Amino acid sequence: MKSETTFPEQGQGREAIFASLDLLTADDLPNNGRAFAFAYDAGKEIKDIARGAYARCMGGNGLDPTAYPSTRRLENDVVGATLSHLRAPEGAVGTATAGGTESVLLSVKTARDYARRTWPEITAPEMLVPETAHSCFHKGAHYFDVKLVPVAVDPVTMRASVDDMRAKITANTILLVGSAPSYAHGVIDPIEDIAALARERGLLCHVDACIGGWVLPFERELGVDLPAFDFTVPGVTSISVDLHKYAFAPKGISVLMHRTRDIRNAQYYACARWSGYSVVNTTTLGSKSVGAMGAAWAVLRHLGRSGYRDLVSAMWTATQKLVQGIPAIEGLRVVGSPSMGLIAMVTEGGDLFDLADRLTARGWHVQPTYAYGASPAHIHLSVDPGNAARVDAFLDDLRECAKDLPPTVVPPSHVVEMLEGVTAVGGGAGLDTGMMMRELGVVDGKLPAQQAMIHRLLNAVSPGAREALLMGFMGELFT
Ligand SMILES: *Cc1c(COP(=O)(O)O)cnc(C)c1O
Numbered sequence: 010m011k012s013e014t015t016f017p018e019q020g021q022g023r024e025a026i027f028a029s030l031d032l033l034t035a036d037d038l039p040n041n042g043r044a045f046a047f048a049y050d051a052g053k054e055i056k057d058i059a060r061g062a063y064a065r066c067m068g069g070n071g072l073d074p075t076a077y078p079s080t081r082r083l084e085n086d087v088v089g090a091t092l093s094h095l096r097a098p099e100g101a102v103g104t105a106t107a108g109g110t111e112s113v114l115l116s117v118k119t120a121r122d123y124a125r126r127t128w129p130e131i132t133a134p135e136m137l138v139p140e141t142a143h144s145c146f147h148k149g150a151h152y153f154d155v156k157l158v159p160v161a162v163d164p165v166t167m168r169a170s171v172d173d174m175r176a177k178i179t180a181n182t183i184l185l186v187g188s189a190p191s192y193a194h195g196v197i198d199p200i201e202d203i204a205a206l207a208r209e210r211g212l213l214c215h216v217d218a219c220i221g222g223w224v225l226p227f228e229r230e231l232g233v234d235l236p237a238f239d240f241t242v243p244g245v246t247s248i249s250v251d252l253h254k255y256a257f258a259p260k261g262i263s264v265l266m267h268r269t270r271d272i273r274n275a276q277y278y279a280c281a282r283w284s285g286y287s288v289v290n291t292t293t294l295g296s297k298s299v300g301a302m303g304a305a306w307a308v309l310r311h312l313g314r315s316g317y318r319d320l321v322s323a324m325w326t327a328t329q330k331l332v333q334g335i336p337a338i339e340g341l342r343v344v345g346s347p348s349m350g351l352i353a354m355v356t357e358g359g360d361l362f363d364l365a366d367r368l369t370a371r372g373w374h375v376q377p378t379y380a381y382g383a384s385p386a387h388i389h390l391s392v393d394p395g396n397a398a399r400v401d402a403f404l405d406d407l408r409e410c411a412k413d414l415p416p417t418v419v420p421p422s423h424v425v426e427m428l429e430g431v432t433a434v435g436g437g438a439g440l441d442t443g444m445m446m447r448e449l450g451v452v453d454g455k456l457p458a459q460q461a462m463i464h465r466l467l468n469a470v471s472p473g474a475r476e477a478l479l480m481g482f483m484g485e486l487f488t
Contacts (some may be wrong), residue, residue, distance in 0.1 A: 036455075038374055042395030045403075046376035050395045051257040051312075051320055058311050059259050059304040066303025071105075072296045080299045083306050090309055091250050091264040094226050095218070097240040102273050103266035104291045105302050109219035110145040111293055112249035112265040115276050116215045117149030119247065119267070120184040122275035123213060128183070136184035137177055139169035139198060140382040141191040143217060155183070164383040167191065167345040169198040175206055182212060189218040189225065189238035189248075193384060195347025197221075197236050204244030213246045213272070219263065220391075222250030224349050227314075227321035235348055246272055252305040255393075257312075257320075261301030320394050324350045327397035331390065334404045338411050344385065350392025353378070355385050359414030362461035362468070364388065367410035369458065373403060377460070379468040379475065386468050418461070420469045428466065429474050437477030442485045454486045 040050045050056075066083070074081035088103040097103075106112045117136065124134050135156040138146045150157035161173040169187060185207045187198035200216055207214035216238055218225070229235050240248065250256075251263040267273040279289040288295070312320070328350040335341050335354050344353040356364055365377045365388055376389040390396075396403070431440050450457030457463075467475050 042399045044374040045390040049254045049393050062307030063300040063304040067300040069299035071299050095239040102270050103264050106263045106292050108263045109251040112263040113145040114149045118153050119276040120213045121153050124183040134183045135181045137174050138186045167194045167196045171202040184213045186215050189216050190221045190348050194345040194353045195351030196345045197348050200238040204242045208244035216248045219249050219251040223256045227318045258305035259301050262305045323397045327400040330400050352390040353387040355387045360417050362464040366461050371406045377464045420465050425469045428470050432474040432477035442481030
């Protein structure tokens with residue numbers, strides 16, 4: 010394979026290596042304020058501080074906070090700041106994790122193990138999860154063998170239906186979930202009602218504030234009218250907040266908080282049944298980097314509350330411009346009413362995926378998203394401070410791109426049926442993904458400039474077929 014370049018016989022100097030890395034990363038999504046997804050960018054100065062802090066902390070190993078006392082200090086500081094930001098009561102505790110997915114996985118694991126201890130009669134635990142909640146709850150269900158029962162949302166507001174949640178509670182229910190806000194629509198679920206229901210039934214209640222937990226408290230300070238979602242809501246037992254999103258830390262840091270230490274005990278794992286060192290882990294990983302946590306610690310200090318408030322103010326202003334400006338363009342609409350800069354934009358009759366291609370051609374990176382449940386296919390925009398500064402230019406381009414869109418293109422039904430058929434057996438094992446990707450213009454892992462056809466197909470098939478196709482695609486990228 011390519012081992013002669015990746016693992017040479019003779020080592021190379023740093024200049025050559027760094028030059029190669031610069032070349033390798035040149036194709037990555039640029040941080041130029043034109044990416045409305047993946048990037049949570051607060052500018053060069055923040056990145057420099059994060060880089061310096063990351064480098065200073067990367068020698069540590071979070072596996073053992075007694076061998077690396079700095080990891081304990083950093084974690085107590087970062088978790089403490091997050092607890093107070095979400096107005097946690099005396100006695101509340103938390104853990105630094107590697108990201109939102111790990112925080113959510115652990116919230117599910119905590120609920121399962123808490124239930125095993127508290128309600129041993131429950132052998133097939135269930136959790137109630139709004140259909141707009143992040144996919145990582147499904148992953149948690151899959152990994153930890155907790156049944157995920159989907160909860161309907163209001164098709165207009167996209168908020169979870171508490172009536173549906175109430176109706177779906179059974180003797181096996183252990184956990185109720187709400188988002189603050191949901192990723193796709195930026196909408197805060199009725200957390201007060203969900204938590205009240207949990208309290209009434211003596212259940213656990215997790216608020217997934219992974220994406221919004223850092224932003225919303227500053228919005229509230231700025232006078233934005235928001236429904237309650239934090240620890241001041243009675244009945245909320247845990248909250249997750251990602252620092253590697255809108256706290257602008259590099260990837261690899263999130264915080265999972267619990268109302269009591271007793272609940273958190275169900276998150277921990279210990280094992281003394283092998284011949285090596287006795288293990289006690291707070292999270293899923295063993296050896297773990299402290300780099301991102303150190304960087305988060307540094308960025309929090311550098312920006313301070315006032316620095317974040319200013320950034321949040323700019324993002325909120327831009328969000329309002331988008332929420333008003335998008336529906337002012339003929340043929341476009343926003344789904345629901347976002348509480349922060351997470352926007353789902355839909356077309357009315359015009360081809361959505363063609364619109365996405367046109368925006369890409371003008372240098373904007375947006376996120377085409379497929380229909381699921383009550384949520385229509387849409388273009389997702391996550392607004393960061395870099396985008397906020399360019400929102401007028403974006404709206405100008407959007408206006409141009411939305412002109413004369415072709416009507417929505419529906420893939421031929423025989424193609425959709427073929428894809429359903431071939432993915433229905435053996436998880437799509439018989440599918441020639443490589444050939445299919447070549448046909449669709451994917452070369453060396455790079456998507457073609459025109460992606461509308463790919464998105465139309467994925468949007469048209471069932472979630473199961475979509476999953477099989479995407480797994481085949483991913484496998485093709487790593488061989
Ligand atoms: C991003 C996100 C997650 C998952 O976080 P990762 O950091 O990508 O693992 C969970 N919930 C919500 C609402 C999110 O936006």
